[in-house]
Amino acid sequence: MRKVIDVSDYNGHIDWKKVKESGMEGAILKIVRKDLNPDKQFESNWAGCRSAGIPVEGVYNYSYAAAESKAIYDAKRVLSVLAGRKAKVWLDVEDPIQKGLGKGLIDMIRAYQKIIENAGLEFGVYTGLSFYNSYIKPYAPSAICNFWVARYPSGKKMTASSEPPADKKPMIKHKLEGWQYSSAGQIPGIRGNVDLNIWYENQTGAVSGETVYGGLDYSPVFDAEYYLDRYRDLKVAFGNNVPALFHHFIVHGMSEGRQAADMFNVLAYKARYSDLQKAFGENLPLYYQHYIRFGINEGRNAL
Numbered sequence: 001m002r003k004v005i006d007v008s009d010y011n012g013h014i015d016w017k018k019v020k021e022s023g024m025e026g027a028i029l030k031i032v033r034k035d036l037n038p039d040k041q042f043e044s045n046w047a048g049c050r051s052a053g054i055p056v057e058g059v060y061n062y063s064y065a066a067a068e069s070k071a072i073y074d075a076k077r078v079l080s081v082l083a084g085r086k087a088k089v090w091l092d093v094e095d096p097i098q099k100g101l102g103k104g105l106i107d108m109i110r111a112y113q114k115i116i117e118n119a120g121l122e123f124g125v126y127t128g129l130s131f132y133n134s135y136i137k138p139y140a141p142s143a144i145c146n147f148w149v150a151r152y153p154s155g156k157k158m159t160a161s162s163e164p165p166a167d168k169k170p171m172i173k174h175k176l177e178g179w180q181y182s183s184a185g186q187i188p189g190i191r192g193n194v195d196l197n198i199w200y201e202n203q204t205g206a207v208s209g210e211t212v213y214g215g216l217d218y219s220p221v222f223d224a225e226y227y228l229d230r231y232r233d234l235k236v237a238f239g240n241n242v243p244a245l246f247h248h249f250i251v252h253g254m255s256e257g258r259q260a261a262d263m264f265n266v267l268a269y270k271a272r273y274s275d276l277q278k279a280f281g282e283n284l285p286l287y288y289q290h291y292i293r294f295g296i297n298e299g300r301n302a303l
Contacts (some may be wrong), residue, residue: 002026003160004057004178004197009033009040011190015049015263016190018207023160024054026091026199028148031059036077046085057178057199058088060126066097067104068111088122090148094131113145120251122214124177127278129170140173142279144289146215148178149195158182170268174293175215176200193286211248220264220296221288227260254285257269264291264302272301 003023007014008030019027027049030039042059049056061078065071071091078089091112098105109125116123126148136143149199151167164181178197185196200215211219225248226243228235238244247258259265266287270277280286293301 002199004028004199005185005187005190006030006060006195007041007179007190008195009042011192011194013041014045014048015189016045016052019187020052020054022188024187026055028058028060028197029056030062031078031081031089032074034062034064036074038081042081046188056087058090058122058124060090060092060111062092062095063112064095064097065108065112066101068108071108071112073116073173074184075112079115079121082121086121088118088124090124090126093136094125094127098137100135101135103139103142105135106142108281108300109143109145110286126150129172132172137173141290141294142230143174144280144286144293146175146177147172148180149176152180152182154182155184157184157186157193157220159186160196162196162206164198167294177215211246213246216289216292218246218249218288218292220261220292221266222260223248224263225228226262227253227258230259254288257284264288266302269295269300269302 002025004026005019006028008236022186027045029042029045029049031042033039040229059078061074063071064072065074087149089145091109093105093109101108124146125143127150132147149170149172151168151170153164165226168180171174176294178199180195182196183193185194187194211217211222224245227245228240232244234248247264249258250268253260254266257266266284269291270284273281276287276290280290291300295302
């Protein structure tokens with residue numbers, strides 16, 4: 001676990017060296033405003049984090065989208081502002097306009113997600129626990145990503161060393177990557193309040209071990225020896241280089257529909273379940289991820 005702050009123009013100019021000295025171990029930066037112009041402090045915050053040696057855990061986009069077309073437009077704008085820089089993109093869904101969308105909210109999230117992931121970046125959703133329970137939880141199997149959730153057990157001022165009560169940690173159906181536990185943080189280098197978070201994952205984009213990527217363990221659908229034996233082109237290209245094989249699987253193999261474990265065939269899984277076809281269409285990586293997160297526990301047949 002690590003302590004992370006999230007910031008925007010609201011926090012003004014930040015002395016990132018002092019933030020680093022306070023013990024903060026990462027930051028998430030607001031990237032665009034409502035008008036989709038860059039947040040006024042985004043470039044300064046990005047440069048400040050890099051200079052101070054603070055990992056940028058991601059960027060966030062407070063969403064006003066209520067339709068897929070708007071979500072797609074917004075996602076492309078975020079990529080434009082990033083201009084080739086690598087960062088996990090968090091879509092902030094909590095605006096009142098999004099409360100009456102039903103499953104349309106999930107479709108909108110997935111449309112945004114597709115643009116981000118097709119650009120080679122990781123994607124996640126930020127929201128409050130109440131919003132999650134009311135508007136996302138009913139469609140949980142169709143939302144395939146990690147979540148960053150706000151729940152404030154206390155409104156009092158908190159410092160870098162303050163710890164929220166463990167029993168107030170949000171309980172959700174998805175992988176909880178981060179818990180925003182306070183909006184009243186007091187951190188040296190920042191005037192006024194700042195949001196405080198506990199981060200549960202390794203540094204964004206890191207591969208941990210041989211089968212973990214972005215906080216998700218792919219071992220139910222990836223076996224390096226099986227993958228190598230099944231595909232001659234991979235044996236020629238990578239030999240017994242397991243990290244290279246797993247990287248190929250994440251970046252290319254899933255999208256190509258390759259089978260990397262004897263108990264999971266993505267094309268069979270797709271063909272067998274019409275509800276998944278309706279939810280994911282031709283986006284094959286989402287079928288792998290659904291099986292890991294939900295399909296195994298639901299007893300679904302993947303052969």
